[in-house]
Amino acid sequence: MNQTHLDLVYIGCKMNSMIDQSQTSDEQRGQLPIVVLASSSPRRQEMLSDAGINHRVQPAGIDDGELVAGSLSSADHWVVSLAYLKATSSSRMLSSSELGLDLAQGESVVVVGADTVCVHEGKIIGQPEDRDHAREIIMEMRDATHEVLTGVALLDPFSDRRELFVDRSVVTVGDIADDEIEAYLDSGLWKGKAGAYNITERLAAGWPIEFSGDESSIVGLPLARVMDRLAAFYLD
Numbered sequence: 094m095n096q097t098h099l100d101l102v103y104i105g106c107k108m109n110s111m112i113d114q115s116q117t118s119d120e121q122r123g124q125l126p127i128v129v130l131a132s133s134s135p136r137r138q139e140m141l142s143d144a145g146i147n148h149r150v151q152p153a154g155i156d157d158g159e160l161v162a163g164s165l166s167s168a169d170h171w172v173v174s175l176a177y178l179k180a181t182s183s184s185r186m187l188s189s190s191e192l193g194l195d196l197a198q199g200e201s202v203v204v205v206g207a208d209t210v211c212v213h214e215g216k217i218i219g220q221p222e223d224r225d226h227a228r229e230i231i232m233e234m235r236d237a238t239h240e241v242l243t244g245v246a247l248l249d250p251f252s253d254r255r256e257l258f259v260d261r262s263v264v265t266v267g268d269i270a271d272d273e274i275e276a277y278l279d280s281g282l283w284k285g286k287a288g289a290y291n292i293t294e295r296l297a298a299g300w301p302i303e304f305s306g307d308e309s310s311i312v313g314l315p316l317a318r319v320m321d322r323l324a325a326f327y328l329d
Contacts, residue, residue, distance in 0.1 A: 125323045126201035129250070131183035136291070137207060137314045144316055146323075151186055153179035153206065168212045169259050173244035177257055180206030180246040187250045203326055206246040209313045211264075211288035213239040218288055227283040231274055234288065238265040241288070241304075241311045245319060247326055256322060260315035262306025264292065269300060287313075 128148035130137060141148045155178055184204045211218040213234055221227035240263055247256045277298075283289040292311045296302055309316040 125320065126203045126326065128323065129183060129187060129202060129204045131179040131204055131206040131246075134285075134313055136312055140309055140312070140314050140316050144320065146320070151183040151204070153182040154186060155179065155182050168210060168217050168240075168242055169244075171217060171244075172208050172210050172242045173246065173257050173259050175208035176206040176244035176246040177248075177255075178206070179208065180204045180248040180255075182206075184248055184250040201327060202250060203323060204246075204248045204250050205314075205319065205323075206248070207243060207314050209241065209243045209287040209311075211239050211241050213237065220285055220287055221283055221289045224278050224283075227289040228274065228278055230289040231269070231277075231283075234266050235269050235274075236267065238263060239288070240264075241306070243310045243313060243315055245315065245322075247319075247322060249326075254326070256326065258318075258322070260307060260310040260318060262304055262311050264302060264304040264311065267301025267303075 125146060128141060128146055130141060130148055130150050131153045132138075133150070133152040138148075138150060183206065187202075187204065211230075211234070218230055218234075218239075221230055240261060243260045243262075245258055245260065249255065277283065282291070282294060290300075292302060292304065292308060304311060307315045307317065310318070
């Protein structure tokens with residue numbers, strides 16, 4: 094696979110401290126801008142739908158699987174930069190007519206880009222390239238603790254207004270039998286997932302996993318925090 098190495102410079106965004114992730118009220122949800130999700134991820138789409146957020150999907154025109162972090166990129170800068178690349182890519186392709194948006198009524202639109210990586214012993218781990226790579230990742234993180242970082246970019250496609258942040262969680266994986274790992278690899282459920290797993294699926298399957306942070310963030314989108322920031326996007 095041809096991979097483009099990027100040594101990304103941090104893009105002048107502010108890093109937000111963790112804010113209260115209390116349940117967003119129906120009134121707040123009704124005041125949120127229309128979201129254009131810069132992702133084809135069914136998990137992110139499902140989270141927005143389950144939360145009742147009015148959204149459209151415009152996948153980014155980039156393949157982040159062909160990008161790897163350069164030697165000067167920290168994990169935080171890398172993941173938030175990928176989120177920003179996705180949001181800007183989708184913003185440039187945005188067509189209000191194709192997405193069924195009636196902006197003449199004064200509705201606001203925010204493009205949301207997100208990217209998730211795991212970090213184990215200082216190494217950035219994204220999606221596995223194939224079955225062997227997935228096995229390598231799982232074996233490496235078995236009986237160990239790793240971080241999960243989700244970078245989020247909120248972007249107004251019609252102005253320069255934007256906000257970027259990184260949400261951080263810590264995951265500890267216990268001992269998993271080799272035959273259980275092989276059965277999981279046979280299932281193909283590792284495909285397209287940072288760190289080769291979806292925490293909600295693996296918890297339901299009985300894997301010995303403990304975590305601190307937001308489960309939705311580990312899956313791929315820190316939903317409560319995103320909703321809070323969307324509600325405040327045109328107020329800050």
